[in-house]
Amino acid sequence: MPEPLRRAVHQLVCEAVTNCQEVLRYTEPDIARDWKRMTMTRATDASGTMDMTAMLIAAYCQHISMASHTLQNYLQVGQQEIRAHGPHEEDRAHVAGLMGEALSYEALRTPVNRTRHHPGQRQAEQAQRREED
Template identity: 70%
Template sequence: MDSTPMPEPLRRAIHHLVSESVQNCQEVLRYTEPDQAHTWKRMTLYPATDAADTIDMMAQLIAAYCEHTNMDPHTLQNRLHGGAQQLRAHGPMKRTARTWRA
């Protein structure tokens, strides 16, 4: 196993992206409050998708670094869990929609 520490520029970028994603998630929480009833649908989806996009960007940045440093392509693909992703653009799945009705 490689014991080389993460390069400082990559570490700073990851910290920035995680902070940005957390801020978006906090905004989602803010719009779940009862006084936000008039805007919650719109104002929870925007920051939620922004947070997801930011996390994806972070994963791709790490993957690009791993690829640049000659990580085995098969290992990289396994660690990205590409087969487990679902495109948000396709809309909610029936299973997801049932969750809130329970």
């Protein structure tokens, strides 16, 4: 990787990591009253910064004439749609598991909902134990 690009990537990744650290900071009970807004804002800030990082690298790859289909494959362009429409049914199933709530019969019929609900239940059980430093 050319040095100027490497330094730009390092700067952007450090910025994203700082945003991720703030997400963690706002989860602490004694820090933020407005945790919902701040955790989502900082998480999407981190995501946006990582998107900028990927686009910077992609622009360099175009600059050196990388094939467009290879670039699209590396960028995993299909994943960008995931966040655009907000939480999906499987995300709500995961939250239900985290909150110790059962899924409706209809929701349980969808395999992806079951696969997201069960880990949420396990995480909820683990959250009852003392957290290690």
